Amino acid sequence: MRLIYEYIMVFIAGLGYCILFNVRGYRLIINAFGAVLAYALYLLAFRNTGNVFWSYLIATSLIAVLCEALARITHTPTTLMIVPMIVPPLIPGGDLYNTFYSLFLGEMGTAFTYGMRLALEIGAINIGIIFGATLVRLWHYIRIVHRRAGKLRA
Numbered sequence: 244m245r246l247i248y249e250y251i252m253v254f255i256a257g258l259g260y261c262i263l264f265n266v267r268g269y270r271l272i273i274n275a276f277g278a279v280l281a282y283a284l285y286l287l288a289f290r291n292t293g294n295v296f297w298s299y300l301i302a303t304s305l306i307a308v309l310c311e312a313l314a315r316i317t318h319t320p321t322t323l324m325i326v327p328m329i330v331p332p333l334i335p336g337g338d339l340y341n342t343f344y345s346l347f348l349g350e351m352g353t354a355f356t357y358g359m360r361l362a363l364e365i366g367a368i369n370i371g372i373i374f375g376a377t378l379v380r381l382w383h384y385i386r387i388v389h390r391r392a393g394k395l396r397a
Contacts, residue, residue: 246286253282256331266323273313274327281306282332295360299367300374303329307375325372335364 257278261271284305289298310324317324338361345354 250279250282253279253332257327260327260331264323264326266319266327270317270319270323273317274324277306277309277313277324277328278331280309281328285333296363296367299333299364300371303333303368303371304375304378307372308379311376311379321376329368329372333368335361338364 254275257275258271260278261274266274281302285298285302288301289295292298292301306328307325310321310328313319314321314324338357342354342357342361345351345357
């Protein structure tokens with residue numbers, strides 16, 4: 244039951260980011276369900292790996308590939324797909340809060356621990372987005388080269 248509640252909250256958060264970025268029509272629902280899918284992929288990856296870095300990297304890479312494909316299909320800028328799908332479910336807000344709260348209390352050791360974990364999570368998200376976008380662009384490049392090579396032979 245808790246998991247269903249979490250999915251509903253992620254869906255609503257995805258809708259909120261869509262409204263914030265002025266996404267309209269059917270793209271609103273696509274992005275909100277994409278956010279739920281991103282969260283589900285993160286939970287699945289975390290259950291299988293047990294590692295926060297790999298979980299964020301896997302989930303973000305797969306969602307980035309999906310965002311690139313959906314952006315081409317729906318004729319939408321990739322940013323309008325990637326932000327609502329990745330930010331609500333995957334931004335590590337708890338670690339960010341704990342880092343700054345520990346800094347406020349003057350507990351530098353705890354703040355450093357949370358800060359390093361936060362940097363690792365944000366780094367994994369960034370690497371995942373870059374990796375997913377690069378895979379899609381590489382696939383398009385290979386298709387273009389293969390198509391041109393076929394025309395040259397004919």
